[in-house]
Amino acid sequence: MDKLPNELKQPLVELLLSVADDKFILGHRNADWTGLAPILEEDIAFSSLSQDEISHAIAIYQIAAGLVGSTADKLAYARKPDEYLCAELVELSDEFNWAIAVCRNFFCDHHDYLRLGRLAHSSYVPLAQLAGRLVAEEQIHVQHVDMLLKRLGHGDTESRERMQSALDRLAPLATGLLEPTQGIELLEAKGVYPRIEPAMFERWTEDLRHVAEASELKLQLQAPRAEAIGGRRGRHSDAFASLLDELTEVYRLEPEAAW
Amino acid sequence: MSVSASVDLKLDWDIQEDPVKLVPFEERITKGELVEPDDWMPHNYRVGMLRMAEHHANSEIVGALPEGEWITRAPTLRRKLALIAKVQDEVGHGQMLYRVSQDLGKPRDQMLRDLITGKTKYHNVFNYPAPTWADVVMIQWLVDGAAIMNQATLADGSYGPYVRTMKRINMEEAFHFKSGEDMVLTMMSGTPKQKQMAQEAFDRWWAPCLMFFGPLDKESVKTSPFMRWRIKTATNDDLRQRFVDRFAPAALDLGLKIHITVKDQDGMVTEKREDTEIRRNEKTGYWHFSQPDWNEFHRVVKGNGPLNKKRVALRRFSYEQGQWVRRAIVGGSDLPPLC
Numbered sequence A: 001m002d003k004l005p006n007e008l009k010q011p012l013v014e015l016l017l018s019v020a021d022d023k024f025i026l027g028h029r030n031a032d033w034t035g036l037a038p039i040l041e042e043d044i045a046f047s048s049l050s051q052d053e054i055s056h057a058i059a060i061y062q063i064a065a066g067l068v069g070s071t072a073d074k075l076a077y078a079r080k081p082d083e084y085l086c087a088e089l090v091e092l093s094d095e096f097n098w099a100i101a102v103c104r105n106f107f108c109d110h111h112d113y114l115r116l117g118r119l120a121h122s123s124y125v126p127l128a129q130l131a132g133r134l135v136a137e138e139q140i141h142v143q144h145v146d147m148l149l150k151r152l153g154h155g156d157t158e159s160r161e162r163m164q165s166a167l168d169r170l171a172p173l174a175t176g177l178l179e180p181t182q183g184i185e186l187l188e189a190k191g192v193y194p195r196i197e198p199a200m201f202e203r204w205t206e207d208l209r210h211v212a213e214a215s216e217l218k219l220q221l222q223a224p225r226a227e228a229i230g231g232r233r234g235r236h237s238d239a240f241a242s243l244l245d246e247l248t249e250v251y252r253l254e255p256e257a258a259w
Numbered sequence B: 001m002s003v004s005a006s007v008d009l010k011l012d013w014d015i016q017e018d019p020v021k022l023v024p025f026e027e028r029i030t031k032g033e034l035v036e037p038d039d040w041m042p043h044n045y046r047v048g049m050l051r052m053a054e055h056h057a058n059s060e061i062v063g064a065l066p067e068g069e070w071i072t073r074a075p076t077l078r079r080k081l082a083l084i085a086k087v088q089d090e091v092g093h094g095q096m097l098y099r100v101s102q103d104l105g106k107p108r109d110q111m112l113r114d115l116i117t118g119k120t121k122y123h124n125v126f127n128y129p130a131p132t133w134a135d136v137v138m139i140q141w142l143v144d145g146a147a148i149m150n151q152a153t154l155a156d157g158s159y160g161p162y163v164r165t166m167k168r169i170n171m172e173e174a175f176h177f178k179s180g181e182d183m184v185l186t187m188m189s190g191t192p193k194q195k196q197m198a199q200e201a202f203d204r205w206w207a208p209c210l211m212f213f214g215p216l217d218k219e220s221v222k223t224s225p226f227m228r229w230r231i232k233t234a235t236n237d238d239l240r241q242r243f244v245d246r247f248a249p250a251a252l253d254l255g256l257k258i259h260i261t262v263k264d265q266d267g268m269v270t271e272k273r274e275d276t277e278i279r280r281n282e283k284t285g286y287w288h289f290s291q292p293d294w295n296e297f298h299r300v301v302k303g304n305g306p307l308n309k310k311r312v313a314l315r316r317f318s319y320e321q322g323q324w325v326r327r328a329i330v331g332g333s334d335l336p337p338l339c
Helices: A006-033 A040-068 A072-077 A098-119 A125-153 A157-178 A184-189 A200-214 A238-247 B019-030 B043-068 B077-103 B108-116 B133-154 B160-188 B192-211 B236-254 B294-304 B308-321 B323-330
Strands: B259-263 B269-274
Touching: A006 A040, A006 A072, A006 A098, A006 A184, A006 A238, A006 B077, A040 A072, A040 A125, A040 B077, A072 B077, A098 A125, A098 A157, A098 A200, A125 A157, A125 A200, A125 B323, A157 A200, A157 B323, B043 B077, B043 B108, B043 B133, B043 B160, B043 B308, B077 B108, B077 B160, B108 B308, B133 B160, B133 B192, B133 B236, B160 B192, B160 B236, B192 B236, B192 B259, B192 B269, B192 B294, B294 B308, B308 B323
Parallel strands: none
Antiparallel strands: B259 B269
């Protein structure tokens, strides 16, 4: 379909915002490392990954903006905190702990790869076309983060311990990525967000576990509780409000101005 | 000479180089030929070139910091993307220049160590604060504009790897400058508040940019043959004049005023008055301008600028928090633990 039936509009906007917000905030957090990463070559790579995430977010915001009559910039900068639909995992500060930064990307990139793969087969043509392009870039993210996980997992005792501890710390939060947005069943039924077999959680944990094992790291993931309510419904961590304050600091000086 | 950590990296003007080697070396340079890493070169050429490339590399990775602070707060998606890419470029320049320096005989880890322990320096201009978004704008327009002027002459130097790196860097810097020009134009066509922000940031950066090219020629030490060897190809005063000739009229066209400023110890302007010297000499075509406060320059060079300690501390923080990663991925350092 080229034109979206009305009843699918709101559910699709929520799904698109959840994807774009995850990417925007992850790119924003990862860019903290620009200029400060542990190895110059990795600093450069990490900045490219951040730019990719934000570029993906812009492209997805643009589709959402078309559906709600807004702009990508307004969606990125001018919503209230509870209107953002990102998962808690992308909100938290990594406190300049490289192990946390890498493990967060590990969970997010694998998840995005699956999510974009599904969207690439969407019955909504403009979205399928876009997601098809994005998933190819996301695959490079996955390769890069898998490589880092393996190098650090196999590095030395200290690096393995640090990575294990970061995985353990993030795993309970990471499943929040799978919290469904409202109306997702309808999108799935109409092929706008096609289902996959095995389902998302099984596929994702399988992919992650495979890489973790090859990195000599252990990974325990519990399926998310169906009744859990978090970022996908606009409920965010305390860190999120201050993150948004900082992100919009200059924008808010003159919201109508060109910068 | 192959790469070796055992190279003695101090300038030594008592060395008598073998004239059988020195004379053809200098002839090649006079003819405009490039010196390559495996060629014979005078000891002081190697050390002078290394010092310059290392200082330049240090400046790139310290220079990433003042703008890097603003990535989280960039006001639009496009500016945010462009700023990450810009700071990434600076880190990339640092990486390329550290590689040039490594080839001249100093290991990268030693260079990073020397930077964070204050043994080596970086460009003075990065010791000034960037308290608003408009400072990012001025850094990309004025400071990058100054850097291009300086580096265009360095691309005309004699050491092959540095010259080739400089050409590549200059292409990217030209891009940053375009972005800076676009941002300053946007702000100066914006709201009164934006114009005021731009003027205040311009006031903070004008004098540091005049100082960017180093002390007055009459005060700078000229005992070394670096000009003859084409490690350096233009004098400080020449470059400063070129900068003013380019940027004074551009600033006035945009509606900016050029001020003589007094700053507090944090680098914030406390007093300002219009620079009445600013005018074009119709006969020569050169622009007149007032010299910056050279006492301030010497204070900042000696480590007492507004942010010297903060910049070095942040680089040190980055170095220390990344040590375990480097140990795991690129192997341990031979250097003793930092104290």
